[in-house]
Amino acid sequence: MNWMLMTGLLVVALGAFGWSMFRRLVPLLAMQPDRRWDRLGRRTANVVVTALFQKRFVQRWEFVHGLAHILIFWGFLAVSLNTVHLVGRGFVEGWALPGLHGTWLGLAYAAIKDLFVALVMLGTLIALFRRVVFRPERLTLSWEANLILLWIFSMMLLDVVYGGALFVMQPDHPEVKASFMGVLGRDLLLALGLGAGDTATRVLKDVGMWGHVILVLGFLNYLPYGKHFHVVTSLFNVFFGDLKHRGELAKQDLEKEDAIYGVSQLEDFPWKRALDMYTCTECGRCQANCPAHLTTKPLSPKRLIMDERNHLKAKTALMMRVARLRRQGAKDKAQEASAGWEGKPLVGGVIEDEVLWSCTSCGHCVENCPVCIEHIDHIVDQRRYLVQVESRFPKELTTVFKGWENMSNPWGLASNSRGDWMAELGVKTPSEQPEFEYLFYVGCAGSFDDRNKKITRAVVKLLQKAGVSFVCLGNDETCCGETARRIGNEYLAQTMMAANVELWNSLGVKKILTACPHCFNTTKNEYAQFGGRFEVVHHTELLLRLVAEGKLRPEVGFARPGPLVYHDSCYLGRYNKLYDVPREVARALPGVTLVEAERRRQLGFCCGAGGGRMWMEEAPQQRVNLKRAEQLLETGAKTFATACPYCLIMLDDAIKQKGMEEDVKVLDLAELLERSLKKDGADAPPPAPPAAGA
Template structure:
C-alpha cells in the first residue's frame, strides 16, 4: 500500500493515545496501593472463564443481548490479528502480495501454514458477519426496544458505526483482491469495465468476502481496486480513531475490562475489606483514598445497566444507581486528573482535594445502598461497588460524625448493651428461661455454639424461631450450647453503617472469648451473623465452621435424624424469599428449598425474582435501622411481588408481567390488587421484620410470614413436644 500514509496515521494516533493514557494511568498510580497479585492460578482461571470466556454475558436474565455482545467481542479478538496484518501490508508490498494471494509461491514452502491461514480466514469471515448481526441487533434494541437499563447516547451509535465500518471495509478490501484474482484467472484485461462472475470466484475459506467480491465484479478491476484501497485506509483510520476514543468514554472497558476481571477479589462478596485503624485508615474522604483497583473499576464500567435490573434502590426510586455512581466518579477523575496527580486545582494553584461527598456524590446516594450485592452479581467485569460505598460511610461516621440520626441510638445500644435495640444484656436469655439450655463453659462438652443473635434473643417474632430451632436440634440429638447472657452482637450492622471501630471492638471481643472457650463450630439463624462470623471473623483469628440453620435442618432431614409428617393445610401455596446475605453473598440457595419441599402439604412456587436474581427486603447494609424517606418502600415492592406470585399460583388467569420485558424492570413489585393467600417463607430475622411490616402496611392479611424453622418444627414428629429435655449427647451434624 503506502508506507508514508500508513506511518503518519500510526504515529499520530499512537502519540495521541499515549498522551491521553498517561493521564488515565497517572490517576491510578496516585491512588492507594493494594495487593491484587495473590492467588494467581485462581485469577487466571477466572480470567479465562469470565474474561475470555464471557460467561456472565450470557446470564439468564440477559442471554440474548449477551450472546450478540459475544459475537462482537469475538470479532474484536479475531480481527486484532487481522489488524496487525493490515498494518504490515501498509508498510510492505511483499506482505500485501503474500497475504492477499494464496497462490503466491511463498506459500509453497509451508503448506501447513497455508492451511492454518485459510482456517483463520474462515473464522475471521464468520465472526465478522456475526458482529454485523450484533450491530444490527443493538441498533434495533436502542432505537426501538429502548430497555430501561440502557442510557440513550450518541456515543453508542458512533461505536456501533465504527464496528460496522470495520467489518464492511474488511470485506471490501478482501473482495477487491478476489475481483483481481478472478479477473487474472479469467484473463480479463485490467481496464475492463466489469468482470464476469463465476462459481469459481467463491472460496470456502472466505465465504462472506467472496460474496462481497461477487457484488463488486460488475464494477470492474480498476474500480474494485480503488474501493479496496479506500476500504483499507478507512479501516486503519477507524481502528486508530477507535483506539483514541476508547479512553474518553464507556468503551474504555475494551482496554481495562480483562485486567479488571483478573484483579477481582478472591473471596466472598459478603466480606468487606478490613482497614487498619491503628494506621488511621478511617475511610474514604477524597478520590485519593480510593485504591487503584477502585479506579480501575470506574474505568471498566460498561454502562450496560445490568446492575440496575434488580437493584432495590433503583427499582424503588432511591437516589442511587451504581452505574451513575461509577460515571460520576469517573468523570470527576477525568476532569481533575492534574488535581489528583499533582495537587493543582482547577485554578492552577495547589490545594487539597475536595471530599467525594459534596463534590462528586451526594450523601443520600451513599446511604441508600442495602448492600444486597445484585450489582456485583450482575456486573460482567466484576466491579466492586459495595465496599467503596461502605468505606465512604466509614469516613462520614468515624471522622465527620455525619450520618442518619436514627442510627445513633443503634450505635449506643451496641456499645452499651451489646445489641442494636439497647435492651438490657441481662435479658439476653429470657427467650429460653423454661428450656434449661446448656451454657458453653458449664463443664459439658458441646460440638456447636448456637449463636442466637440479637434478633433471636430480643425480637418477639424471632424468639419463636429460636425456640423452634432448639426443638429441632434436640429432637435430632445435636450437641449444642449457647452463651446465655454472655452473648454479644457480632457487629454486622455497625460495620455496614460505617462504624468500623465499633465492629472491630465487638469482633475482637467475641473471637478472643470464643477461642478461649474452645469453640470450633457455630450454628446461626441469621444470615448476617452467618456471613460475618464465616467470612469476616477469620481476619481476627476466628476460624470456625459456620452453619446456617437452613443448612443444618437440610442435613438433619437427609440423615433422617428428624422426620416431617404433620400435614399443613393440604395445597397451601408457599413462596420463598431469598435473603441476600444467605443466597447472593454466600451461595446458599438449595438447602432452604429442599427443606421446604420436604414439608408435607405445601405447594412451593417461585417468585419471578428468586435465587441469584432475588430481590432485597430493604434491611441490608444497616438499612434495617434507617427510615426510607424517598421513593417506594423496598419491602412493599417485595411484598407486592409475593402477593402476586401467590395469587397467580391460585388463579393462573391473574396477569403476570413477562420477566423477559426489559423496558421496565421490577413490574412484579407494582402489583396493588387485593388477593394472594398463603405463606411467604423466610430465613432471616431482618427479612421477617421487613415483610411483616410490609404485609401490614399493604393490608395483605391472608399472607403469613413464617421462618423455615417454624414450618419444620410444626411438621416434625417429636418425642418431646415441649422441647424441654436435658442436654443432648455429642452427635455430629454435617454442614452443607
C-alpha cells in the first residue's frame, strides 16, 4: 500500500516539476545564441568555488550572514540525502542507502545530518526574525520569503518528529548512538507519555516521514514559480557565467546580415540573460552599494532583474511559440509572433529609459551578486537599442556624440589643439622619435580639461625625471571609445577603437601608458577584439615601479594639513583589481597619513562619472559625487587622492559645491608624487629622449 502511495506521489510530483521546468526553459530557445560551453574546466572550478563553497558570501562585511547562508545550503544538501532514505522507506521499511545502514559511515552521516538539521532550524529562525524585526532595506520583504523559511523549518521539524517516533518504537535502532536530534525528539515524546506500542507514536512516525517527503516534493514544485528557483538555477548560472574579463563588454557583430543593434525585447537577449533573471535571489546585495539606487534614482539593479523576470514569466506562452517556430525553421513566422506581443514592451515599458540611463557602470552589482548575474550587460544591451535604433537618449548626449564624431572628444574641442599641452615640455611624437618604449596615451580628459592637463604634465615630468622612453601622439591622438561604448553607441565606439588599433599597430606600439582607468581598461581588455594586443600599464603602476627602482625619490615632506584618503576608481579597482598599487604610491610619499573610507576597495563607492554619467545631467539632490565626497570627508581627510581624471573632476566639483575648496584639495597621485621630488635641476631643460628600453 505504502509503495503505491509513494509511487503515485513521486510520479505526480516529479511529472509536475518536469512540466514546470519545461515551461521555464523552452523560452530560452526563443532567445539569441550564446556560446557558453567553452573552457569546461574553468567553468567547473567556478561552480565548486562560487556555488558549492559560496566564495562570494565570505566577505568581511557580511561574514556572519554569509556563514549562515553557507550552513543552510550545506545543511540542505545533507538533509536531502535523508529525504532519499525516507522516500525509500515508502517502499521498504527501514531502507537506507548502501553502506549507511548501521555502519560507522551511517552513524557519522546521522550525526552530521542532525547537526545540520539543528543549524538549519536555527538559521531559518534567525533569518525570519531578521526579516520580520530588522527588515533590512536591501531585501525584498515578501510573505513568500517568510513562507519558504517556515516551510524549510517544518521540513526539518518533521525529520526530528520522524526520528523521535522511530526511536521510541525501536529503542535499539543503531542510529540512536549518533542521531542526537532524533534522541531529543524521542525524549520529548517519552516525556509526553508516549510508548512504543501507542498508535499516536506510529501516527507521528508516519506524519514525520510522509510530511517531510510531501513538503520536499511540494517545495520542489514551488521552486520554478518563486524566487527560490535559484536553488535549481544558480549552479547553472555560475557554470555558464561570463568568462571574459570583467572590464570587457561584448563586441556586437554589426557586419552580420541579421545584426541586432541592441535589445528591445526579451527575444533579442542571449539566452544566458534569462538564466540570470530566474536566478535572482532578491537578496539586494547588488543595490546595497549601487550609486544610482543610493541617490534615489529610478535604477535598482535588483528591481531591474526582477522586472525582467516578471516580464519573462508573462511572456512565457508566446516565447514557447516563438521557440517552436524557430525550431521548425519558420524564422519569419517566429518574428511575426514576437511582434504580436500586446503587453508592455521591454525597453521603455517594463524597463523605463531613465532606469537604463541611471547606471554609472561602476560594477558593484556584478562584483557582489552571489549568483553571478551580469547586470551591466543587461543595461548596455538595452542602451545600445535606445541609441542605435531609437536615437532616444538624454538630450545632453547629442552634443557629446557630435563632439566625438567631429573632433574625437566628448567636449567637441578642436582636435588640432589636442596636443597643445606638449610643446612646453618637449614631448616627442613617434615621427620625431620612432624608437620608444611607451606610448603615453593621454586620453580626452588629460588632453583637453585644464585641471587634468596639470596631471598630464606631472606624469610627463616624472617620466622625464626617471628617464623613461616615451612618446605621445599629440594631435594624432583620438578618443579611445570607452565611454561611447558604455553609453550604447557601439558603432561609434567600434569605429574609434579600430582606428586606434590600426594606427598604433602601424607605429609599432608595444606598451601603452595611461593615467586614465577608463582608457586603461578599454585598451587593456577590449582592444584585443580589434586586433590590438598591447601591454597596458596605469601610471600608478609605472610610478610605483620607478620609485621602487630608485629612479624617482620622494623626499619632500607632504605639505598639506591633515590625513589623505585614497578614492578607489571603479575601473582601476573593481574592474582591474588595482587596489594596493595606488595606496602604495600614497604610502611612498613622505609624511603622508593615509586613512581609509568605510566604502573602499571592492565596496568602493563610485564618483558618479562612469557609464557616460559624466555627461548627463543630475538633479542636485541625486548627485553621486556629493555623496561620495561626504563619505570621504567622514574620514577627516583634507586631501582626496585620485588616480582617475573622471574621479578628480567629480570630486573637485563636489568640494566646490560644498564651498570647501579652501580646506580640501583633490589631487592625482602623480601630482602628489611630483611635488614630493626635490626640485634641484627643475629649471634645467628636459633630458634628451633616451633610447627604447631605457
